[in-house]
Amino acid sequence: MDAEEESTVHKALTAPEPNDPAKPAWPWQIPARSWRYVLRRTWSEFWYRHILDNAGNLAYMSVQSLFPGLLAILAGLTLLGQGTAAVEWMIEFLASIAPDAVVDLVADPLRQLARAAGADWVLGIALIGALWAASGYVAAFGRSANRIHGVVEGRPIWQIIPYNLLVTLLMLVFGAFVLLVVLLSAGIWEVVLDYLGLDDGPLRALRGNRWVVLAIASLVAVLALYRATPNVRQAKLRWSIPGALFAMGATVLAIVGFSAWVAEFGRLPASYGIVGSFIILLLGLWIMNIALLIGVVLNAEIERARLLAGGFPAERELLVQPRNTRMIQARTAEEDWLAERAGELRGQATGHSQPSRRPRKSSDGSPS
Template sequence: MRGGWSAHDLLISVVRSVVPTLPSTVPHRVPPPPGHVGWEPRSVAVERRSPGGPVNTDPTPSSERSTASGSPAEIPPAGWRYATGRAVRGFLSDQGTDLAAALTYYSVLAVFPGLIAALSLLGILGQRQQTLETVMPVLERVLGSSASETIAPVIGSLATAPGAGLALIFGLVTALWSSSAYVTAFSRAVNRVYGVREGRPVWKLRPLMLLVTLAVLVLVVAAALMLVLSGGVAAAIGEAIGLSSTVVTVWSFAKWPIVLVIVLIIVALLYYATPNVKQPRFRWISAGAAVAIVVWIVASVGFGLYLANFASYATTYGAFAGLIIFLLWLWITNLALVFGAEFDAELERSRELAAGIAAERDIQLPVRDDAKIVKGDRRLQADIDAGRRLRLAGRDSADSTGSTGSTGSTGSE
């Protein structure tokens, strides 16, 4: 009790600040009817490291779970060490390398629709041609001359397409829908990191993933504009609006920290908006996002040194060397993102532990929605009941057949 506030009052005030229309009591899980075999009360969190598995039945008192995690005690140094160790072990137990490989697959599916959507947005701003001139040499280096020549007409047509109209809107929506596959896959990966199942129905989840994809693309476009507006383009614009060469020179250096902040915001947005857990609040630059970016930079530099000094991909893969290297780099990028999500999750656990919440086994964050979980549990229970009836019917049939056979043999004697 602090200043007349109980732990329960503190929880309700914090959660209502996130969801103002929240009623006084919100059940985290709605169990199947007690008549179903195997029914048991559900706790606040789904079992850690077992998404889709059995529900945690750890009898943690509800009074220990009711402390709000939005304003916990500061994490002590031991808590940071604890979070780091558990993040590494969680990354291994969650099979982070496999998650990153799956995300790499969806990255490949999303990269070209995302590029088309970004170029469409840049077309509205009148920067499509400049961006295209920057992107095409990069694609040629990554994909090789033959592959880049194949896609060059498709992407090149974007430079001459009208900057507005129904065709642009249709193309943007189509590209956005395709690009959202990566964000949806990322949502599943982070759900696994937090140890929760997806409970949001498709009519609620899909629009959210599209909005997140659109936000990410807008931020990517902003970063691309900053990269495009450099060198001769920046000098020409500066001269046109009366800026001195000193300002243009300062901009050539100042844009990089801004681009880095945009990348951090993109990662933080993915960590906050995609999983089926209610975070206490949105952090524009989360610790996990910062760790992911640092790990990504270090790993990318190390990968570059390896390619420059030891690797011989050109000999092994020939014309496909650029594509293979690009795929490996995407995998490294997703490895860093998955580890950053693990670190954010374990920091949340450390915050809860420092606040006195029993989070040793499960991170005590409520889910955003459990409708799909409840529906899936009830469907599973129905399958179990049907299977039990089938088994009992089979046993009765076997018993009946056995008794008939024994009666027949006795009569023959």
Template sequence: MSSTRSLPEDPTMLRYVVMRVWHDFLRHRTIDAAASLTFFALLALVPTALALVSGVALFVDDGRDAVEEILVVARYILTPNAVESLRSPLEQMLSLSSPGLAFAIGLWLTLWSLSAYATAFGRAMNTAYEVEEGRRIWKFRGHMMIVTLVLMVSLALIAVILLVTPTLSDAVAGRLGIGRPWTDLYNVLKWPVLVALAVLSVAVLYFFTPNVRPPRLRWVSYGAMVALGGWALATAGFATYVLTVSNYDRFYGWVGGVVVVLLYAYISNFVLIIGGELDSEILRMRQLRRGVKAEEVIPLPMRDTARNHILARNLAWDIRVGRAIRERSLRENGGVLDPDELRRLHLRSEHEQAAADAEREHAAERSEQTDTTSHAPSTP
């Protein structure tokens, strides 16, 4: 039986891309990468909630109405008990004595936490393109800060659009003196705007986070469409499952809400990574069709290689010192390479030494006996 898979007679481009994405999934530890992104996403959840709620507290008179609007959005993806468990923390945040300070602190912590998420996403995309991160830590983190600012603006707009529910939009329209047709138009147009903002966020992540420069920025790539489509299906299916089938509240109580958020964040990050893997393999296919040797490595310019040189020097030092230790051990052990052979030689040497000592003792005894015999008086 052959150890290698036979080549298809007519390898189609679609099959090649799909199989490479599958192999990348197995080889690049996508499950672990999605778990890492989930951790950093949830790390940014608390400061984001603080910034969001304190920002709402700056512009509303009655905090209870704002809490209700936030909970209306939360009911789409959380269980009823989990939604109710959020009420008390939200009301406490809205009753802060200095919401402006809380908003500033939450905004800064959100920026820092989301930049950690963008950094982790960049590492995942480096794995997708099979390259090492070459930017120094200060440059890499600074670059991710800029990416995070764009993402924060996009996510803030998404949050505002989601929070402005039909009830709240009618209230705002009444305060501004705008007629009902304008609110109906807003409630219809907000969905295309949400899709556009989501596409922008994914495109920025795919293009700017890895340490390679793709040929051009594709606002709507195949990977982005797969990621957003998969995320939408996962959102709908997961929301249906949570609201109709699951028993998280029965088994976990209020912790069930945390479990739901964890699973939802994990699924979202998983489809994002798969979309990035798909984009990298489609780019590989385009290069192969142009005759570029890309079956092993996708030849793309690197954003920076300073860190790669440092890592190469460190690796060379590790190898050089390790070789010196090995060669010194060889000199001390008489050139023996195998540790088992070295132990056998030591044992044989000990046995030979013991045999030689025994032989010397036996010879000494024979010599003593001979001397005794020669000095004995002869019989007449």
């Protein structure tokens, strides 16, 4: 058991409950000087936790998950007879907010996805493949969030894989909803509303509040990612909102600024062609994941401020309870067994037998 695993097991035994009554129950109960400390510590943890490197890993996982996820969404829209139209509206929307290089990069693959999704048998394969591929991003985000909180994954694999797949499915549903809200094609929504047996009242409401609905849906998706992925028992929902709001705001500002820079000064597409376009896409995903991870750090430091305000010794270690430590204990037992077998092999090589330390069982099966 290494130091991080030992610390995680120790936290499971000693860390206070997420909603311990000694902690502040509302953000305004945290002193102002504690908020200044939160910001200073967030800046420090940003560098100490290697957020830039972790965001690069997540950007790669984002690319792996992007097109399978879009294929599943487009397959669903194809069932409504709007797959090809949705792609064209999507490309038109991207052209209004993203650099031309990014639009050129994704336009042809999106059209090919729409044609592939037209086959009925593709839908099942697309959904299964998209869930599995996109769950890689969810799992990677959970590992990054664990490192930020100072814990390691302890949930059994037969629990965490279905859990990640469920979270991924919810994220794809949110993605489809956000896509419909952003595009807001009357043709698509008329089919959806007719299928649900509703009138066009919701469509008129969405037309008037498109960006509000988009912001709320995005906030819910980020909160789901923050609360569901790490091996950490969470406090009440209100304590996750500050980091999620920061992540959303920082992402919008960073992407707008980055798009303006690419439009005015960028030379990558002209110099490198489609490779330059792909680099721009990766940089955009990297910036987005930096913002998401800073939001996790901010929430973790707010939790530290709650612990300190409650009198808990969280100066150096963030005292949060892990959800599960079963796999840590299983790995420790396996490492001990392997070390004992290695000792026996070394003893045979040197001529000095190294007896196993594993407890032997008597004839009745009890350890002796």
